[in-house]
Amino acid sequence: MASTFIESLPEQIGSLNSDALRAGAYQITYALDGNDTITAVTGGDYNVMVGGKGNDTYVAAYNSAITILDSGGHDRVIATGMGVNNPYTYFGTVDGSHLLAFDLISGQQVMIANWMSSSSRIEEVQLSDGIFSLSQILSFMSGSPNYLGNLSTSQLVNEGMLPAGTTSADLHNLITHFSLREAELTQLASTPVPPPQPVVPPVANVEGLDDAFYLASNPDVAASGVSADEHFSNHGWREGRNPNDWFDIAWYLQKNPDVAAADLNPLLHFQDHGWKEGRDSISWMDVDWYLQQNTDVAASGINPSAHYATFGWKEGRDSNAWMDTDWYLQQNPDVAAAGINPSAHYYNLGWAEGRSPSSAFDTGAYLNANPDVALVGINPLEHWIDFGQAEGRSIA
Structure with missing residues (x-):
């Protein structure tokens, strides 16, 4: 039975x-x-x-x-x-x-x-x-x-x-x-006995964790009084909570099943090994391309995703071959005035608002040429990079 x-x-x-x-x-x-x-x-x-x-x-x-x-x-x-x-x-x-x-x-x-x-x-x-x-x-x-x-x-x-x-x-x-x-x-079960209170060493600051971003994104953690570093290290990454605006935990584990299977903290893996192995931290960041285009960043040994999010876009650098930072900010003065990371804006909001990432890629034209992509509501540039090029789809 x-x-x-x-x-x-x-x-x-x-x-x-x-x-x-x-x-x-x-x-x-x-x-x-x-x-x-x-x-x-x-x-x-x-x-x-x-x-x-x-x-x-x-x-x-x-x-x-x-x-x-x-x-x-x-x-x-x-x-x-x-x-x-x-x-x-x-x-x-x-x-x-x-x-x-x-x-x-x-x-x-x-x-x-x-x-x-x-x-x-x-x-x-x-x-x-x-x-x-x-x-x-x-x-x-x-x-x-x-x-x-x-x-x-x-x-x-x-x-x-x-x-x-x-x-x-x-x-x-x-x-x-x-x-x-x-x-x-x-x-x-026996009557519950209060567990001993172990002396737990304080959790060290987690490199790459944006405390203000983490607490603002997780009001339950902020209300608990637990530090962002302690919560993220012990619980947050397992619960799929993102540490900053340039690292997507669920996306990284989906793209890297070996990391998921090894039960490794994905942020620490990316910072210690991932970007050096050409792994990307989020859908809008092409690590290898960024380092090839920015030899000064490559020579410095800096985490390219963190560099772009902190300095790169403000210096007019692009996150991938299809995202033109200067062009996007010129075409969208509201985004420029808000001081928002243009790549994050396009991937999170811009494409759904009909904005294009560069003169080389027309969001509306791609969706019109590929109604199946439009029907399922997928980010058109992400679809083009992951599937469209290999499938020979038209971008106009």
Whole structure:
């Protein structure tokens, strides 16, 4: 029976204190009570997370499938490989009781069991484009073209998301089993003992971390009183929080699966090794091209992404072969007056506003010539660099 297979998976059992647990593939994690953080490993399927009564945080990983069953508290799911406005992220319900979300690019898949139940609901969902409440997710789903409606268990079996032979009754029995097993383990656990307070050396300043940017982008961290360096080092990079305006953690890990698999802090990897190996920090930065065009920067041994963001664009230097800094600022005096990094502006806002990055690339012409790109809402220059050139597409 399919449910027997999942019930027999190895168990990882937490304590009644607040635990930080790494959840692997083909495993059931019972965190029990306490304010727990359960983080999925990259590339893990059949990963069941049972948080218990506490303010729990569930962190999804790239190319992994997790099932969440919560039983109380104010809880958060972090899945930065998905977005409510991401054309590759899809949502649906299962058997009218469970929420399913998955992204075709990041490979993240999350199912929240009994998600509308007052005891099992997740209060906050952090995605790539913001933090959303339950009511906001409901509102988004009702009007989204990516809402798949109510799916049946058999449909998930056909798509390979559940073991062959799983029925709706099996799924219901599995969730009941997880709830009963959690109650049993909680009863068996000893009375929580206050953990010893270790002497933890202060976290050194993280090179490349912009404290002001990090705290402004993460008001929950600012409100907690924890330093930006400590939070980013211990939690932030695993949660997909970006350290500055020139490094995109989710993008870097997606482009560099070896770094993701090694579970390395991506910012430190980029600064120690990545840029020297020709890896880029963000979609708008071409490290190799920048160093070739700016031999003084190459000779100095300076991180090229940090140099461009701090000095380069102000000196009229370009971040890639298709981004003309001086031209963009001349064509867009509002951007120049605001003192904004022109590459970041174009990639984040400008292309969607019909602005072009240079005289060599016409945003509107490319989208008109390639309606499939326009339809999915992809940054046209990024599409041209990653795919369009190789596919022989026209830029006019």
